[in-house]
Amino acid sequence: MGTDKLIVALAGQPNCGKSTVFNALTGARQHVANYPGVTVEKMTGWYRYGDVRVTVVDLPGTYSLTSYSPEERVTRDFILHQAPSVVVNTMDASNLKRCLYLTFQLMEMEIPVILNLNMMDMAQNRGMTIDTTALSRSLGVPVVPTAITRGKGKTDLQAAILEIAGQGLSSVPARVDYREMTPYISSVQERVTALTDLGDRYPVRWLAIKLMEGDEAVRELIREKTDQYAQLLLEVDKFRQQFKAAMDTVPDMHVATCRYRAAEGIARPCVTQSERARKTLSDRIDALVCHKLAGPVFMVGVLWTLYYLSIVQGYQITNYTWPLLAGFRNLVSDILPVSGFIDVPLTRAFFLWLVDSVNALLNYIPIFFILFACIAFLEDSGYMPRMAFIMDRLFSRYGLHGQSTLPMVLGGIYVGGCAVPGVMSCKGIPDERSRLATILIIPMLNCLAKVPLYVLLINIYFAPHKGWAMFFISTISMLMVLPVSKLLTLTVLKDKETAPFVMEMPPYHLPTVRGVLGRALERVWLFIRKITTIVVALAVVIFVLLQFPGIGPDRMAQYETRKHAAVRSFYEEITGTGYEADLADNRLMAMIHFWENFRNKKMRVKSPEEAQAIDMEFEAANARFFSLVKPGRDREAKQVNRALKTLIRERSQLLQEMRAERINNSFLGYAGKALVPLTQWAGFNWRVNVALLGAFAAKESAVATLGALYEQGDASESLESRMARGEQDFTPLHALALMMFMVLYPPCLATAIAVKLQSGSVKWMLFAMGYPMLLGLVVASLIFTGGSLLGLSGLQAMAAFYLLALAITIAAGFITPARSGAT
Amino acid sequence: MTIQITLDQLTPGTCCTITGLSAANMLGQRLLDMGIFPGLTLRVIRNAPLEDPMQVEIEGYSISLRHEEARFVEVEADGD
Numbered sequence: 001m002g003t004d005k006l007i008v009a010l011a012g013q014p015n016c017g018k019s020t021v022f023n024a025l026t027g028a029r030q031h032v033a034n035y036p037g038v039t040v041e042k043m044t045g046w047y048r049y050g051d052v053r054v055t056v057v058d059l060p061g062t063y064s065l066t067s068y069s070p071e072e073r074v075t076r077d078f079i080l081h082q083a084p085s086v087v088v089n090t091m092d093a094s095n096l097k098r099c100l101y102l103t104f105q106l107m108e109m110e111i112p113v114i115l116n117l118n119m120m121d122m123a124q125n126r127g128m129t130i131d132t133t134a135l136s137r138s139l140g141v142p143v144v145p146t147a148i149t150r151g152k153g154k155t156d157l158q159a160a161i162l163e164i165a166g167q168g169l170s171s172v173p174a175r176v177d178y179r180e181m182t183p184y185i186s187s188v189q190e191r192v193t194a195l196t197d198l199g200d201r202y203p204v205r206w207l208a209i210k211l212m213e214g215d216e217a218v219r220e221l222i223r224e225k226t227d228q229y230a231q232l233l234l235e236v237d238k239f240r241q242q243f244k245a246a247m248d249t250v251p252d253m254h255v256a257t258c259r260y261r262a263a264e265g266i267a268r269p270c271v272t273q274s275e276r277a278r279k280t281l282s283d284r285i286d287a288l289v290c291h292k293l294a295g296p297v298f299m300v301g302v303l304w305t306l307y308y309l310s311i312v313q314g315y316q317i318t319n320y321t322w323p324l325l326a327g328f329r330n331l332v333s334d335i336l337p338v339s340g341f342i343d344v345p346l347t348r349a350f351f352l353w354l355v356d357s358v359n360a361l362l363n364y365i366p367i368f369f370i371l372f373a374c375i376a377f378l379e380d381s382g383y384m385p386r387m388a389f390i391m392d393r394l395f396s397r398y399g400l401h402g403q404s405t406l407p408m409v410l411g412g413i414y415v416g417g418c419a420v421p422g423v424m425s426c427k428g429i430p431d432e433r434s435r436l437a438t439i440l441i442i443p444m445l446n447c448l449a450k451v452p453l454y455v456l457l458i459n460i461y462f463a464p465h466k467g468w469a470m471f472f473i474s475t476i477s478m479l480m481v482l483p484v485s486k487l488l489t490l491t492v493l494k495d496k497e498t499a500p501f502v503m504e505m506p507p508y509h510l511p512t513v514r515g516v517l518g519r520a521l522e523r524v525w526l527f528i529r530k531i532t533t534i535v536v537a538l539a540v541v542i543f544v545l546l547q548f549p550g551i552g553p554d555r556m557a558q559y560e561t562r563k564h565a566a567v568r569s570f571y572e573e574i575t576g577t578g579y580e581a582d583l584a585d586n587r588l589m590a591m592i593h594f595w596e597n598f599r600n601k602k603m604r605v606k607s608p609e610e611a612q613a614i615d616m617e618f619e620a621a622n623a624r625f626f627s628l629v630k631p632g633r634d635r636e637a638k639q640v641n642r643a644l645k646t647l648i649r650e651r652s653q654l655l656q657e658m659r660a661e662r663i664n665n666s667f668l669g670y671a672g673k674a675l676v677p678l679t680q681w682a683g684f685n686w687r688v689n690v691a692l693l694g695a696f697a698a699k700e701s702a703v704a705t706l707g708a709l710y711e712q713g714d715a716s717e718s719l720e721s722r723m724a725r726g727e728q729d730f731t732p733l734h735a736l737a738l739m740m741f742m743v744l745y746p747p748c749l750a751t752a753i754a755v756k757l758q759s760g761s762v763k764w765m766l767f768a769m770g771y772p773m774l775l776g777l778v779v780a781s782l783i784f785t786g787g788s789l790l791g792l793s794g795l796q797a798m799a800a801f802y803l804l805a806l807a808i809t810i811a812a813g814f815i816t817p818a819r820s821g822a823t
Numbered sequence: 824m825t826i827q828i829t830l831d832q833l834t835p836g837t838c839c840t841i842t843g844l845s846a847a848n849m850l851g852q853r854l855l856d857m858g859i860f861p862g863l864t865l866r867v868i869r870n871a872p873l874e875d876p877m878q879v880e881i882e883g884y885s886i887s888l889r890h891e892e893a894r895f896v897e898v899e900a901d902g903d
Contacts, residue, residue, distance in 0.1 A: 064856035068849045095884055098858040126883075250847050256855040286885070292872045389887045393873035396889070402876075500853045500892055501876060505885040 006054045006165050007082065011075060012090035013102055014061035015382070015506035017118045017148060019043075021090050022058040023515060024148045025158070030518075032526050035074045041427075042074075049158045057084065063098075065105040067217035069430065069499065076217070079109050080202065085165040088157070090116040093123035093130060093145070096271055100263035103139070107173045110203035112164050113141045116157060121147040122507075127274040135270040140173040149512065176262040178209070180247055181254055184239050185209055191235055196226040211236045212243070213252040282382075282507040289386050299390055302383065303409045306374045310410075310421070314367030315448075321366055325359040338593060342563050342654050350543060357539035358532055361750050364420065368527060371410065371421045373520035378406075380511035384428065385503050392501065397813045398482045399489025400441075401434035402501070408438070411445035413478060419443045419747055423754040424527070430503075433496035437488050439758050440768050441481045443747035446474065449699035450742050460720050461735035465795055472798050477743050479805040483812040484775070490815070492767070538749050545667045546694065551658060552665070559658060566650040573643035577636045582624050594618070594625045595648060668693050682741065682780035683734040692741065699748055732794020733787045737780040740801070744776035828900060830879070830893035835869045839898040846895035857886055859896060 010025075012018040023030075026045025033042045043058035059078060060071035067073050079087060089106055091099035096117075106113050115135070117123075123130065136143040144160050146153025178185055188208035193199050198207060210218040223229045243251050288294050332355050336348040378384050388402030395404050404426075411422030422442040429435035454473050462469040551559070567588070574580060583591055598618050605611045619626040628644060631637035663669050672689035679689055723730075746769045747755060756765040787797035833839060841861050844851050858881060859865070868878040868885065876889040 064852070066852055066856070068852060095882075097882065098884070101856070101858070250851075253844065253847070253851060253855065256852065257860065260855070260858075260860050282885075286868075286878075290869060290871070290878065295872050385887065389871050389876060389878065390873075392889070393871060393875040396875075500850045500888070502850075502853050502857055502859075502886065502888040502892055504857060505878060505887050507884075 006052055006086070006161070007057065007084045008054055008161055008165070009057045009059055009078060009082075009084040009087045010090060011059045011079075011087050011102070011106060012061060012116075013063050013092070013095075013099055015504060016061070016090050016092040016095075016099065018061055018090045019058065019519075020148045020512070020515060021088075021116065021118060021146070021157075022056060023518060024151075024154050026056050030522065032522050040070050040074050047158070049162055052162060054158075054161065057082075062102070064102060065109075066213075067215050073217060076109075079106070079111060084111065086112050086114055086161055088114045088116050088161065090118050093117040093120045094126055094128060096130065097260075097263050097267040100139075100267055101259050104174075104176050104259050104262055107139075107141070108176070108203070108206045108209060110206065112169050113173065114157075114160050114164055115139065115141055115143045117143060117145045118148055120145045120152075121150055126280070129272045129274065131270045131272075135266070138174060138266050138270070140171040141169060174262070174266065176259050178255065178258045181212060181243060181251070181258070184212055184243050188212060188236055188239055191232060195228040195232050196222070198222070198225060209255065212240060213255050214240060280507065285508050286386070286505070289383070290389060295386075295390050299387055299405075302378075302387075303405070306371075306378070306406075307409060307417070310367055310371035310374055314370045317366035317370075318363055322363060325362055329355050329359060338589075341567070341589060341592070341651060342559055342658065344655075346547075349547070353543050354536060354539055357535055357749075361532065361535055362528070364418065364750075365524060365528070367418065368421060369520055369524050371425075372523045373516050375406070375425060376516045376519040376523075377511050379428075380509060380515055382506045382508045385505045388503065389505065396434075396501075398486045399434060399437045399493070400485055401429050401431050401438065403429045404434060404438040407442055408445065408481075411442040412447045413445060417445055417447050418449075419445065419447050419751040420754045423747075423751060423758050424523075426758050431497075431499040431501075433489060433493050433498045436493055436496060436759060436764065437485045439755055439764070440488055440771075441485045443751050443755075443768065444477055444481050444484065444744055444772060446477050446743070447699070449748065450745065453699070453742050454739055456720065456723070457735040457739055460723060461730075461732040461794060468795070469798070472802060473739060473743070476740070476802060476805060479802070479809045480743060480779075483805075483808045486812040486815065535749055535753065538753075542696070546663060547666060549667075550662050550665055555661065559654060562654060563651075566647055566654075570643050570647045573646075574640050577640055579624070579628065579636065579640045583640075591625055591628065591644070592648060592651070594622060595629055595644065598629050663690060663694075679777065679780075681785045682777055683737045683784035684741075684780070688738060692745070696746065696748065699742075699745065733784055733792070733797055736787070736794050736797055736801075737784040740783055741776040741780040744772045744779060746770070746772045746776075828898055830865070830867075830896035830898050831877075831890040833867045833898070833900065835867050835877075838864060838866045838901040840864050840901060841896060842899050843897040844895060845897060846892075850892060850895060854888075854892075854896065858882060858884070859886070864901065865898070 010018055010022055022043065022045065026047050029047065030043060030045040033044070035042050040060050044055065045058070046053060046055045048054070057078065059075045062069070062072045062075050065072055065076050067076070078084070087106055089099075089103050091103070103113065103115060117130065117132065117135075120130075130145070132143045132145050142160050142164060144153060144157045146157055148154065185205065185208045188211050189204050192204055192207055192211075198204070207218060207222075211222075219233060222232060226232065240251050243254075247254060289298055329352070332351060333348075336351055337345045339345065339348060378387075384403070384406070387405050390402070391405040392402030395401055400408075407422045407425045407429075409417070410425055411417045411419050419442050422445070423439050426435050426439050426442070429438060454470075458466055458469045458473075570588075571580075574583065598614070601614050601618075602611065605614065615626075615630070618629070627634065627637050628640050631641040669686075669690055672686045672693055675689050676684075676686050679685075684692070746752075752765050752769055755768045756762055759765065759768075783797055783801055786792075787794075787800075792800060828839075830839070830841075841859060841863050843861050844854055844859070846854065863881055865879050865881045868880050870877050871887075875891075876887045877893060878885055878887045880886075
């Protein structure tokens with residue numbers, strides 16, 4: 001065989017231990033990607049068996065092979081178009097009958113199938129004995145029993161794969177007897193062969209069965225690939241009508257029933273159940289976990305632990321990882337051209353901005369890693385469906401889904417979450433409409449980055465009622481999220497596909513360390529690869545918007561004049577000291593950098609030993625400069641040191657002013673001013689507008705931008721008092737409007753990208769960014785203008801708005817949406 | 824003729840035999856795919872803390888579905 005390449009597809013129903021089989025077969029040699037156009041993950045891996053390299057594709061878990069869900073479509077298309085050498089159908093041995101229902105559908109696609117009876121140990125524990133030889137004989141395909149978690153059966157499976165791939169099946173696989181439909185299937189088969197040449201490429205009997213079922217995807221395939229499609233489909237419809245009339249049943253129900261009977265017919269003689277199984281452990285756990293009172297309590301406990309481990313502890317870890325990122329930034333900063341007295345080279349500004357943007361994102365990695373590990377643990381344990389079971393009633397009233405619980409907790413249901421993992425964890429929600437609704441509302445929850453602005457504003461404007469204000473801001477986001485989700489469901493998401501809730505509650509499993517960590521690593525890696533590239537692209541755009549057109553030549557000349565004045569007076573100060581020559585010309589700049597580096601390093605020092613080491617390092621680098629930084633008792637050095645201090649203060653003052661002016665004169669600054677006619681109703685002036693626009697890159701920066709805009713008079717003055725002084729006509733009502741806008745603020749860059757990944761379209765990303773802005777403006781205007789007209793104080797407006805939101809939320813819960821699907 | 828009972832009307836602890844499915848398309852297919860077939864026996868285990876959805880046991884495995892979906896499962900309550 002030499003070095004033949006084999007492609008093996010792994011198919012099976014959810015919760016049958018398929019991913020454990022995949023991991024056991026391929027080990028760490030795995031690769032995750034997405035199937036084109038859908039958000040279904042495609043897992044590929046490979047292993048070597050003898051001389052043969054075997055590629056394994058782990059298809060998504062599906063109960064059936066209809067075309068109703070993206071997972072099923074992906075699975076089918078892969079088998080149909082990629083034609084794998086073998087399909088390994090992994091199944092839960094204790095659920096043989098239900099699993100064979102899928103096996104028959106796979107065999108109908110006329111590809112070699114190997115039946116992998118997994119979790120044999122569990123079946124034995126339940127008192128089941130399965131006659132695998134008889135099973136193999138009656139199905140006509142090889143059967144390989146395994147208990148992969150116990151390390152049993154892996155090599156048998158690999159051997160069987162190689163054998164079948166090399167020789168094909170030695171027997172004829174069993175077929176489902178479609179009873180009364182059989183003649184119809186033959187007729188359709190005959191028509192397909194007569195009218196098209198699809199038989200050369202696809203299994204004709206399968207096509208015929210699917211056409212009788214009325215499968216939309218196969219009809220589409222026919223329309224695409226053949227010229228005679230109109231006639232063919234017309235004839236198929238006629239056959240379907242005839243069958244319906246003759247049998248008084250829907251064709252697809254008939255097909256499913258026949259398959260199920262066939263599965264039963266095969267399974268029954270092969271399985272012996274020694275005794276009626278006692279109450280299983282899972283049942284006993286369920287009695288607690290799904291209990292009316294204990295269930296919700298347990299769920300809150302689980303969610304709290306998850307939140308605590310990932311968000312709280314994860315942030316703790318960032319304290320250790322951040323210095324690494326900061327070190328990288330310093331490295332870049334050292335390579336880049338140094339900044340002059342007041343002119344920062346554009347390349348320097350640009351690359352530092354880029355590094356900062358990427359760092360801001362990479363900083364989340366510890367959080368994501370813990371989070372993804374926790375989620376993998378919950379998924380493998382089987383708890384996820386229980387959580388959905390408990391919460392579904394509440395959330396489904398608002399167009400969300402039981403499975404929206406986890407994403408919402410991560411997003412920050414109270415205060416302090418992060419929308420990125422929240423959006424990323426929406427993947428599991430099977431219902432397209434609820435999934436999109438969840439993705440769209442998560443950015444409105446209170447992520448950690450919104451908190452600094454809340455704290456700033458509450459400290460200035462609601463200082464006497466801090467407790468109430470914090471309570472308001474922590475809970476109001478929930479009252480915004482639920483009605484908005486309902487509104488979206490009734491409007492823009494109206495026509496999105498819904499899926500039935502019907503869901504298996506699988507037996508509990510103890511997850512394996514390898515399975516959990518492996519998946520967490522994969523997902524973190526996927527996240528990094530996908531997100532960083534896009535972040536870099538968007539960071540460039542925002543940089544341009546903030547940097548240009550920039551400060552005009554006239555103003556620049558003025559800054560130059562001030563610079564020269566400062567430098568001139570510095571030299572006058574130090575005339576006659578012995579340091580004149582040391583600081584002449586460009587050596588002055590070197591001195592300033594030396595000073596700054598020293599200050600920067602000293603700032604991070606924790607112990608006196610470290611401080612001494614730094615002193616020695618700098619003294620060794622330049623003893624003359626060092627004597628100016630630390631003049632000691634030398635009178636001359638002290639004099640120069642004082643002059644230097646003044647000079648450096650003036651320089652930072654100049655830089656600060658220039659930064660504020662640059663933002664003022666940037667495209668973003670113009671936008672801030674242009675928006676004033678619109679935002680005045682919400683009480684926002686142009687400064688606030690600019691801060692809010694700048695916050696798009698990351699919400700933390702809202703406070704930083706405000707800091708830059710309220711120029712410092714005195715370095716020690718806090719932003720609170722600077723802002724209070726700078727905005728004297730700002731009232732608590734303004735602050736409330738601003739806070740509510742922040743609650744509804746559009747997703748940050750990273751979240752926007754997560755939205756794009758999870759919704760699979762740029763359109764939804766843009767929508768997710770657009771609608772909160774509009775909504776935020778409306779709400780802020782309502783508070784500010786409404787509050788002003790009614791003469792409400794900030795606190796009164798807060799209470800009034802809270803009650804209004806509460807009333808709307810309750811009312812929205814009672815609107816029943818138009819249901820599609822069931823008839 | 825008796826009134827047709829549907830699964831959503833049953834209380835926890837009841838056993839029943841499935842007699843038919845009145846849903847077509849996606850929901851009907853999904854119910855069948857999950858193993859809810861006419862002729863099988865099914866036991867209602869419990870309702871969720873907020874009453875909906877419900878958890879049922881069939882053929883040794885457990886499934887949860889909303890009452891609104893259970894409405895389409897026609898059953899005959901087993902006398903005990």
